[in-house]
Amino acid sequence: MQAIAQSHPNIALIKYWGKRDAVKNLPAVDSLSLTLGGLWTNMKVGFSSNFNRDELLINGVKDEPNLSRVSQCLDLVVGKNRDFARIESECNFPISAGLASSSSSFSALVVAANMAINKKSDIQLFAAQAGSISGSAARSLMGGIVELTNTSNTIKIKQLSKAKRWPLSVVIAITDKNKKSISSSRAMNLSSRSSPFYSAWIENQSPDMKEARLAVINKDFEKLAAVSEHNCLKMHSVMWTTKPSVVYWNAATLNCMHALRDLQQSGESVFFTMDAGPQIKAVCLPENEARIEKRLAEIDGVVSIMKSGLGGAPSSDISL
Numbered sequence: 001m002q003a004i005a006q007s008h009p010n011i012a013l014i015k016y017w018g019k020r021d022a023v024k025n026l027p028a029v030d031s032l033s034l035t036l037g038g039l040w041t042n043m044k045v046g047f048s049s050n051f052n053r054d055e056l057l058i059n060g061v062k063d064e065p066n067l068s069r070v071s072q073c074l075d076l077v078v079g080k081n082r083d084f085a086r087i088e089s090e091c092n093f094p095i096s097a098g099l100a101s102s103s104s105s106f107s108a109l110v111v112a113a114n115m116a117i118n119k120k121s122d123i124q125l126f127a128a129q130a131g132s133i134s135g136s137a138a139r140s141l142m143g144g145i146v147e148l149t150n151t152s153n154t155i156k157i158k159q160l161s162k163a164k165r166w167p168l169s170v171v172i173a174i175t176d177k178n179k180k181s182i183s184s185s186r187a188m189n190l191s192s193r194s195s196p197f198y199s200a201w202i203e204n205q206s207p208d209m210k211e212a213r214l215a216v217i218n219k220d221f222e223k224l225a226a227v228s229e230h231n232c233l234k235m236h237s238v239m240w241t242t243k244p245s246v247v248y249w250n251a252a253t254l255n256c257m258h259a260l261r262d263l264q265q266s267g268e269s270v271f272f273t274m275d276a277g278p279q280i281k282a283v284c285l286p287e288n289e290a291r292i293e294k295r296l297a298e299i300d301g302v303v304s305i306m307k308s309g310l311g312g313a314p315s316s317d318i319s320l
Contacts, residue, residue: 002046003115007108007314010035010139013228018192029205033139038312043108044088051084058089073133077113094177104129106137111314143312163310169289172306173280173296174250184276187246194243225271232273251303256280
């Protein structure tokens with residue numbers, strides 16, 4: 001059997017940074033995210049006794065560096081005594097560049113692998129499996145606006161708002177398409193060990209989650225904007241005060257932030273967020289999208305613009 005799944009990346013508005021259990025890959029804090037319908041990863045997984053090893057292709061090119069994590073994920077889903085697999089991944093946006101490619105990749109991988117072996121769909125199980133490899137991947141198992149809670153020995157995901165209920169737009173300013181210099185996982189470990197602000201980051205996450213949750217429920221854009229920007233900058237302050245310092249921003253990143261602040265002052269409904277990378281995500285109302293896109297495209301150092309509305313849960317197809 002083989003199966004194909006498509007999944008969308010997500011961007012966290014209330015972020016997680018750090019792990020409370022590195023072995024189980026459990027995040028240190030809860031988080032809240034937007035699933036991006038305009039960006040996607042297609043993942044084809046096929047198992048066969050004729051294969052003599054796992055093989056991974058990303059956008060048509062063999063990829064050995066990422067194979068071990070993919071094989072680890074398949075071992076978790078199928079079992080270590082499984083047949084070897086051929087995995088073909090296709091992505092319509094830059095990978096390992098701060099655009100949450102692992103969230104769409106591993107959520108799609110988990111769905112495709114489970115479908116290929118004819119397991120029944122279980123979203124919470126899939127989320128636990130995906131999250132054990134990539135913390136953000138669990139949130140991509142649902143569409144719209146998703147909350148991830150982190151209790152006991154597992155994680156849970158919950159859809160706070162369907163995509164159509166509050167159709168937000170996201171304009172992404174790509175300021176560097178290259179692979180980032182340090183992975184998120186490694187940077188998180190460094191931060192938890194060395195940043196003097198790390199404990200305060202953990203302690204203040206619960207109020208941010210509560211405020212953002214209420215903003216989503218009430219569709220209060222201004223409140224969501226304020227708490228999201230503040231949470232983002234707190235996370236990056238932890239990175240900056242890590243030893244050695246972790247700085248993903250570049251000059252264009254900062255100029256985009258200033259431009260969006262100017263737009264806010266002029267009355268535009270927009271706010272920014274950034275993950276572990278130099279790309280700026282501008283969240284806005286659909287009627288503001290064109291103006292936001294035009295302004296960000298004018299900034300020196302912005303190499304391209306991507307746009308997305310909110311997307312849905314992964315889809316899959318099975319074939320013999």
